[in-house]
Amino acid sequence: MPDFGNTPAPAERADKSPLEQSYGIRFLTDFWQKQYLQEYIRDGGSKIKFVTGRTGSGKTHFLCLMGELAKNEGYKTVSFSAKDIWMHDFRDIYVEILEQCDIMDCLKAASRCVIREMGYDPAELPEGVRFIDYLSGIGSGDPVTRREIRSLLRDLFLGNPQLDNNFALACSMLTGSILGYPVLEEQNKELLLAWLRADRNVKLSQLRALGFYPTKITRYNARNMLRSLAEVIHMGGYSGLFVAIDDVEILISRTSLETVHYTKMKRDDTYESIRQLIDDIDSMHHIFFVYAFDRSLIDNENAGLKSYLALWMRIQNEIVGERFNRFSDMVDLDRLAAQEYTPDIIVAISESLARRRQNTAVEPLDQESARELAERAHTGSVGMAQLILNAMEVTKDE
Secondary structure, three states, rough: OOOOOOOHHHHHHHHOHHHHHHOOHHHHHHHHHHHHHHHOOOOOEEEEEEEEEEEEHHHHHHHHHHHHHHHHOOOOOOOEEOOOOOOHHHHHHHHHHHHHHHHHHHHHEEEEEEEEHHOOOOOOOOOOOOOHHHHHHOOOOHHHHHHHHHHHHHHHHHHOOOOHHHHHHHHHHHHHHHHHOOOOOOOHHHHHHHHHOOOOOOOHHHHHOOOOOOOOOOOHHHHHHHHHHHHHHHHHHOOOEEEEEEOOHHHHOOOOOOOOOOOHHHHHHHHHHHHHHHHHHOOOOOEEEEEEOOOOHHHHHOHHHHHOOOHHHOOOOOOOOOOOOOOOOEEEEEHHHHHOHHHHHHHHHHHHHHHHHHHHOOOOOOHHHHHHHHHHHHOOOOOHHHHHHHHHHHHHHO
16 A cells, blocks of 8 residues: 555656646645745754654655755755664764765865865866866966965864864865865875765774874764764855755664664663754754654653653644644654645645556545545544555545
8 A cells, every 4th residue: 555654666666756746735835845944954043853643644745845845945955764774873973974975975065165266266176187187277376375275174164163183174175175285195185075975894993194183973972073074065156055864763663674673771872862953953053854753653641752751842833823823843744745735736736646546546525525525634543645645545446
C-alpha cells in the first residue's frame, strides 16, 4: 500500500516536483518561506522546528517541499533519516551535514570573495586556472600582492568572531590552496579535510607540523563546528543552511529490523543533544533545523519526548488556540489538515496524485467522497494524506 508519509521512489520523484503536489500544505510552507527563508534566517537568525502527525500525514512530503523551497531561496540543503544516522552523538550529525554541504564547494565560493576584494572578477579567470597563476600571467604575482592575499584570508576567516579558531585556520589554508597561495600540498589538504570530517584516524601531531594545533572534533564541540560551517556557507553567498531530519520516532522503535537501535541511555543522550541545540540556537546564524516524527514520539509517556522533561519543557506548546498557529515550533500536520483540507482541497490533492500515478490508473475523488474523508480524518490512526491515497485505491478497485 502506498504511504504518503514515506520518501517516494526515485522513479516517482523524477515525475513531479514536490512543489507541484502541495495543495493545502502551502498554507504553512508559504508562510515559512516568507517569514523564515526569505527574512529571519537569511537576515542572520536561526531556528528549530518540530513537525509531527499520524502515520501518513505527509511529514516526509512536507520536508521535501521545504527543502526544495530552501534550495530555490539560495540555501545549502541537507536531509537525512534518523534511521540512517545515529542521533545521540552530535558529531555524527555534524559530519553528515558537512558531507552533504561539500565543504570544498563552500570554500570555492568563499575564495571568490577574496578575488573580488582584490579587485578582480572571478568570472574572468579561465576554467581550471588558479588565481595566483592568473595573476602571474598578467604580471601581478609580486610579493606585495601575495601578502595582500594572505591578509585577506586572515581577515575573512581568523578575523570572523563567528568562526571557531581551529575551523577558521583550516578553512583559511584550504581556501589558500584553491587560490594557489599560500601553497598547500595535496597530502596536507587531505589531512585538513579529514580533521574537518572528524576522522578518528587523524593524528593531531601530523597537523602540528603545519603550525595547526587543533583538538579533536567531538560531541562536545561539534555544535561550534556546525556554527562555523554555517558561517562559511553564508560567506560564500548562500542564504544559509537548511537541515531536515526525518523519522526521529526511531528513538522508541522496538523492531529488530531497523539498522539502528536505541537503548535508554542513547535515547536520553539524543534528547539531551537536541536540548543543547535548542539552547545554543540563538548563538548561531543562518541555520534552519526541522525535525519530523510520528505522533507516537509524543504519545509514548515512558520513552517519548515527555520522558525527558528538560527537552519537553522547551518544545511543548503551552498555549493552544482554536486556530492553527503558523509560528508554533511544534507543528501538528493532523491539526493543520483538519483546518485547511476542505473537500475542494482534498479533491485537488487526489487529482494531482492521479496525474502523478498515471501508470496505476487511480481515480481522483469526487466531492461526496472528499466530504466523507474530511469527517473520517478526525478519528483513527492514519493521517489525511494516507487516507486520500487509500480512498483512491478503493475507488480504483470499484
